[in-house]
Amino acid sequence: MxxxxxxxxxxxxxxxxxxxxxxxxxxxxxxxxxxxxxxxxxxxxxxxxxxxxxxxxxxxxxxxxxxxxxxxxxxxxxxxxxxxxxxxxxxxxxxxxxQLDGQTAASCARMNALVGAGAVCPPCDSDADKSVPICQQP
Missing domain, CATH: 1.10.10 (Arc Repressor Mutant, subunit A)
Structure with a gap:
């Protein structure tokens, strides 16, 4: 039992x-x-x-x-x-x-969304990367 x-x-x-x-x-x-x-x-x-x-x-x-x-x-x-x-x-x-550990385009967009910058992940060499805290490394 x-x-x-x-x-x-x-x-x-x-x-x-x-x-x-x-x-x-x-x-x-x-x-x-x-x-x-x-x-x-x-x-x-x-x-x-x-x-x-x-x-x-x-x-x-x-x-x-x-x-x-x-x-x-x-x-x-x-x-x-x-x-x-x-x-x-x-x-x-x-x-x-x-470069963040295990960063993908999806995790990059999710981090930007968490800080209120929109769910986007521009490439780091573009002008758009200056408006978001996280960008996607080439």
């Missing part, structure tokens, strides 16, 4: 978890996308702040782009750690981007 009760409880728990994932799975996906977007945004702000500080202390001189720039900011003590991922930084330092 004890084993029958344990079996019934296990079935009820399994059914409840299945329903929870099936009915609320999209909210977990949205929360994951939102968390990744916030993390990348914070890393972008750290890079921007470190680059601004470097330029103020070194009279606006440039130290390169992309990985070279991040390594120099780290070695100079402007960044504690280099943010993970393959960052792309424009020569003037005004435009930074990083």
């Amino acid at each position: 004890y084993q029958l009760i344990i079996g019934a409880i296990a079935v009820v728990i399994f059914t409840a978890l299945t329903l929870l994932i099936w009915l609320g799975g999209h909210q977990w996906i949205d929360a994951t996308l939102r968390a990744e977007l916030i993390a990348v945004s914070q890393q972008e702000q750290q890079i921007s702040g470190a680059l601004t500080l470097y330029r103020q202390e070194n009279l606006g001189s440039s130290i390169g782009t992309d990985a070279v720039l991040l390594a120099q900011l780290h070695l100079g003590g402007y960044l504690r750690d280099v943010p993970p991922g393959a960052w792309s930084v424009s020569p003037d330092g005004r435009r930074m981007s990083r």
Whole structure:
């Protein structure tokens, strides 16, 4: 009898978890996308702040782009750690981007919709990419 009760409880728990994932799975996906977007945004702000500080202390001189720039900011003590991922930084330092993990056109559009920029995902090399936070890398 004890084993029958344990079996019934296990079935009820399994059914409840299945329903929870099936009915609320999209909210977990949205929360994951939102968390990744916030993390990348914070890393972008750290890079921007470190680059601004470097330029103020070194009279606006440039130290390169992309990985070279991040390594120099780290070695100079402007960044504690280099943010993970393959960052792309424009020569003037005004435009930074990083390919998000597992990014597809659908996840890109979903992230833009989450932040209220419409469910679109323009290519990163177009003029339309300046109006949305996430663009699709070529």
